[in-house]
Amino acid sequence: MKVTSSALDTCESSFTPLVVLELAQDVKEETKEWLKNRIISKKEDGGAQLLFRPLLNKYEKETLENQNLYLVGASKITLLLGAEAMGLVKECNDNTMRAFTYGTRYNFKDFDDDNDDFLTMAECQFIIKHELENLRARDEKMIPGYPQAKLYPGKSLLRRLLTSGIVIQVFPLHDNEALKKLEDTWYTRFTLKYQPIDHIRGYFGETIALYFGFLEYFTVALIPMAVIGLPYYLFVWEDYDKYVIFASFNLIWSTVILEVWKRGCANMTYRWGTLVMKRQFEEPRPGFHGVLGINPVTGRKEPLYPSYKRQLRIYLVSLPFVCLCLYFSLYVMMIYFDMEAWALSLHENSGSEWTSVLLYVPSIIYAIVIEIMNRLYRYAAEFLTSWENHRLESAYQNHLILKVLVFNFLNCFASLFYIAFVLRDMKLLRQSLATLLITSQILNQIMESLLPYWLQRKHHVQVKRKVQALKADIDATLYEQVVLEKEMGTYLGTFDDYLELFLQFGYVSLFSCVYPLAAAFAVLNNFTEVNSDALKMCRVLKRPFSEPSANIGVWQLAFETMSVISVVTNCALIGMSPQVNALFPESKLDLVLIVVAVEHALLALKFVLAFAIPDKPRHIQMKLARLEFESLEALKQQQMKLMAENLKEESREGREEEEEEEEEEA
Numbered sequence: 100m101k102v103t104s105s106a107l108d109t110c111e112s113s114f115t116p117l118v119v120l121e122l123a124q125d126v127k128e129e130t131k132e133w134l135k136n137r138i139i140s141k142k143e144d145g146g147a148q149l150l151f152r153p154l155l156n157k158y159e160k161e162t163l164e165n166q167n168l169y170l171v172g173a174s175k176i177t178l179l180l181g182a183e184a185m186g187l188v189k190e191c192n193d194n195t196m197r198a199f200t201y202g203t204r205y206n207f208k209d210f211d212d213d214n215d216d217f218l219t220m221a222e223c224q225f226i227i228k229h230e231l232e233n234l235r236a237r238d239e240k241m242i243p244g245y246p247q248a249k250l251y252p253g254k255s256l257l258r259r260l261l262t263s264g265i266v267i268q269v270f271p272l273h274d275n276e277a278l279k280k281l282e283d284t285w286y287t288r289f290t291l292k293y294q295p296i297d298h299i300r301g302y303f304g305e306t307i308a309l310y311f312g313f314l315e316y317f318t319v320a321l322i323p324m325a326v327i328g329l330p331y332y333l334f335v336w337e338d339y340d341k342y343v344i345f346a347s348f349n350l351i352w353s354t355v356i357l358e359v360w361k362r363g364c365a366n367m368t369y370r371w372g373t374l375v376m377k378r379q380f381e382e383p384r385p386g387f388h389g390v391l392g393i394n395p396v397t398g399r400k401e402p403l404y405p406s407y408k409r410q411l412r413i414y415l416v417s418l419p420f421v422c423l424c425l426y427f428s429l430y431v432m433m434i435y436f437d438m439e440a441w442a443l444s445l446h447e448n449s450g451s452e453w454t455s456v457l458l459y460v461p462s463i464i465y466a467i468v469i470e471i472m473n474r475l476y477r478y479a480a481e482f483l484t485s486w487e488n489h490r491l492e493s494a495y496q497n498h499l500i501l502k503v504l505v506f507n508f509l510n511c512f513a514s515l516f517y518i519a520f521v522l523r524d525m526k527l528l529r530q531s532l533a534t535l536l537i538t539s540q541i542l543n544q545i546m547e548s549l550l551p552y553w554l555q556r557k558h559h560v561q562v563k564r565k566v567q568a569l570k571a572d573i574d575a576t577l578y579e580q581v582v583l584e585k586e587m588g589t590y591l592g593t594f595d596d597y598l599e600l601f602l603q604f605g606y607v608s609l610f611s612c613v614y615p616l617a618a619a620f621a622v623l624n625n626f627t628e629v630n631s632d633a634l635k636m637c638r639v640l641k642r643p644f645s646e647p648s649a650n651i652g653v654w655q656l657a658f659e660t661m662s663v664i665s666v667v668t669n670c671a672l673i674g675m676s677p678q679v680n681a682l683f684p685e686s687k688l689d690l691v692l693i694v695v696a697v698e699h700a701l702l703a704l705k706f707v708l709a710f711a712i713p714d715k716p717r718h719i720q721m722k723l724a725r726l727e728f729e730s731l732e733a734l735k736q737q738q739m740k741l742m743a744e745n746l747k748e749e750s751r752e753g754r755e756e757e758e759e760e761e762e763e764e765a
Contacts, residue, residue: 114150114152114172114174115172116170116171116172116272116577117170117171117172117173117220117223117224117227117271117272118170118171118172118224118227118228118231118269118270118271118272119154119168119169119170119171119269119270119271119272119581119584119585120168120169120170120171120266120268120269121167121168121169121266121267121268121269121585122134122167122168122169122265122266122267123167123264123265123266123267124167126167126244126265127243127244127245129243129244130242130243130244130245130265133242133243133244134256134260135151137234137256138151138171138231138234139151145234145235145237146234147230147231147233147234148173148177148230149171149172149173149177149227149230149231150171150172150173150174151169151170151171151172152169152170153168153169153170154168154169154170154577154578154581155168155578168581168582168585171227171231172227173223173226173227173230175215176201178218178223178226179199179201179204179218180201181226181227181229181230182199182218182222182226183198183199183200183201185225185226185229186198186199186376187199187218187222187372187376187647188372188373188375188376189207189208189210189217189372190207190208190372191206191207191208192206192207192208194208195722195725195726196369196372196374196375196722196726197375197726198375198376219301219302219645220274220277220302221271221301221302221303221304221645222304222645224271224272224644224645225304225644225645225646225647227271228269228271228644231257231269232255232257232258233255234255234256234257235252235253235254235255235256235402236250236251236252236253236254236256236259237252238252242259242260242263242265245263245265248263248265252390253388253389253390253392253401253402254388254402255386255387255388257269258386268585268589270584270585270589270641270642270644271641271642271643271644272580272581272584272642273580273584273642274302275580277302278302278637280298281295281298281299281302281637282633282637284298285298285299285633285637286629286630286633286634286637293315294311294312294315294629294633296308296311296312296315296367297370299311300371303636303642303643303645304643304644304645304646304647305368305371305373305645305646305647305648305649306592306593306645306646306647306648307593307636307643308367308371309364309367309368309593309648309650309651310593310596310597310651311629311632311633312363312364312367313360313364313597313600313651314596314600314625314628314629314632315629316356316360316363317356317360317600317604317625318621318622318625318626318628318629320352320356321607321618321621321622321625322622323352324348324349324352324607324615324618325618325619325621325622327345327348327615328345328615328616328617328618328619329615329616329619331345331615332614332615332616345612345615346612346669346670346672346673347701349608349612349665349669350608350662350665350666350669350701350704350705351704351705351708353604353608353662353665354662354704354705354708354709355708355712357655357658357659357662357709358708358709358712358714359712360655361650361655361712361714361715362712362713362714362715362716364650364651365650365714365715365716365719366716366719368648368649368650369719369722369723373647373648373649374649374719374723375723375726376647376649383401383402383490383491384489384490384491384492384495386485386488386495387402387404387488387489387490388402388404388488389402389403389404389488390402390403390404404488404490408488409487409488409489412486412487412488413487413498416483416486417483417484417487417502420479420483421502421505421506424476424479424506425505425506425509428472428506428509428510428513429509429513431465431468431472432465432513432514432517435461435462435464435465435468435514436514436517438460438461438464438465439461439462439527441461442454442457442458442460442461443458445457446458458530459530459534462530462531462534462535462538463534463538465514465535466534466535466538466539466542467538467542469510469511469535469539470539470542470543472510473506473507473510473511476503476506476507476510477503477595480499480502480503480506481499483502484498484499484502493652496594496652496653497652497653499594500594500653500654500657501653503594503598504598504601504657507598507601507602508605511535511539511602511605512605512609514531514535515528515531515532515535515609515610516668518531519610519613519668519671519672519675520671520675523675525613528610528613528614529613529614532606532610532613532614532617533614533616533617533620535606536603536606536617536620536621537620539602540603540620540624543599544624544627544628544631584641584642585641587639587640587641588639588640588641589640589641590635590636590640590641590642590643592643596632597651597654599628601654601657601658601661603621603624603625604658604661605661605665606621607621608661608662608665608669609661609664609665609668609669610668610669610672612669612672612673613672659709662705663702663705666698666701666702666705667698670694670697670698670701671694671698673694674690674691674693674694
């Protein structure tokens with residue numbers, strides 16, 4: 100029997116497999132039946148009202164392999180109502196961007212009852228994910244068939260099934276035809292060109308498209324720094340006083356590029372509809388738990404958890420743990436300096452070529468240790484942030500990013516600050532900065548893309564051989580696709596990608612007057628990073644669920660904070676240079692005062708530039724203001740209509756009372 104899409108026919112002729120749900124091999128039949136009923140039941144009965152069926156029927160399982168793989172889809176009306184419930188924004192026939200409503204669906208551009216492309220596949224998968232995550236326990240005390248898997252009202256069923264090991268994973272399927280078209284215009288042809296950001300958004304969603312848009316923009320913005328830094332590196336290596344112009348350009352550059360990015364980001368997200376999308380009443384994240392109650396704002400049933408308990412967990416457990424990790428990071432840094440001192444003394448005693456090479460070994464080892472510590476700390480930070488039980492996904496991400504940024508900043512840059520301002524060894528600072536930057540870039544390229552790609556290619560060949568050996572004449576395209584994708588790695592979000600760019604931005608901006616070649620290395624790395632990340636997204640990892648985004652979130656603030664810190668470090672390094680110190684041989688106080696004055700002047704210039712450059716272009720501001728005005732007018736009309744109905748009702752009741760009184764008198 101052939102495994103084809105014809106085997107997916109259900110009572111819904113429009114059933115298209117969008118999401119795969121994998122159960123453990125030994126899941127009990129009563130559990131499967133209960134889960135199926137909850138997924139396909141109507142929403143008023145506590146279900147998700149989705150379509151659900153096994154990938155293989157009974158005969159196919161016996162013929163091929165007993166896989167507990169299930170396909171999830173949705174009818175067209177379910178998807179459209181889901182788009183309305185989630186506030187997805189679409190373009191109207193009058194070229195404005197408005198939140199989609201099912202009642203006014205014909206007012207939206209490209210909508211037609213026979214058109215299945217009004218919602219992109221990524222949007223449909225996002226809606227299904229949202230519905231699955233919001234399946235919550237009602238009267239169940241446990242998962243049927245698993246008495247140890249306790250439930251309580253308001254608990255996310257999908258979250259509990261995942262933590263119990265009953266559900267192995269949930270992931271969206273790739274669209275092979277659309278993916279091939281995207282690859283052809285994205286990374287398969289190695290030419291210098293802009294990325295197809297709109298196509299990336301259509302396939303992977305706004306969050307990933309914004310990352311690739313920012314990566315491209317940041318790489319192009321680094322080119323002037325690389326071009327200007329190269330002659331400084333080649334011709335005026337030790338003349339730190341001549342770096343004042345370069346450092347000043349660096350500080351203005353870092354401010355301007357971040358402000359200009361905001362404007363470009365606003366243009367993109369308005370065109371995509373996410374800038375207009377309302378997110379005030381964000382749904383609770385799947386991992387959030389508490390006593391089931393009524394949200395006083397939305398009036399919906401959802402788990403409630405006291406904020407004071409969360410604050411106690413943050414300040415009594417998470418904060419001390421982070422401080423302990425920071426102390427351990429500093430302890431490892433001191434071990435690194437002991438290794439540097441040992442290598443230097445060995446070189447001074449022998450003076451051979453081998454010992455000169457040995458001088459770079461401590462920095463390379465330290466760079467590798469930094470990467471290992473960053474990854475281990477990331478797991479601990481995720482566990483702690485999840486344990487804090489934040490209601491919203493945005494709050495969870497903000498706390499996680501704050502924890503990771505603080506540790507990564509200290510772990511990656513503490514040694515450089517120590518060398519610069521305690522040891523005051525500019526030669527060692529250049530050597531350490533170059534080693535850390537280059538080593539971290541090489542390690543990231545290998546660990547994020549090259550190694551997973553090699554492993555995935557090897558697994559792909561094994562799957563093809565396995566499927567072909569099962570039955571020679573079988574058409575197992577869908578089966579092969581699902582089995583292959585379920586073994587792919589899971590994309591954990593843009594966190595690590597932004598973190599890599601944030602640390603790169605720090606290496607470029609913090610010590611630019613000491614190592615101006617850093618920007619050139621960053622440009623070279625990012626040119627390959629675009630293609631390796633694209634390869635990773637398309638061929639190495641599972642397709643991630645789409646997530647609407649209006650900007651790069653808290654990362655914008657992180658980059659801006661780094662640019663402010665870079666003002667202080669560059670001014671301090673210039674003030675410490677021998678050439679500048681020679682200008683003030685008698686009074687160091689005058690030097691300190693001048694350095695502080697220059698630093699404050701540059702900071703003032705940064706804030707003036709940030710204020711002078713609007714975050715949104717004028718035409719976007721006008722469109723947003725118009726939408727807000729129309730929303731207020733519509734609300735007024737609705738209120739007036741409601742008041743008129745109330746007056747009419749009161750008048751009718753008054754007439755009825757008068758008639759009753761007249762009847763009583765008669």
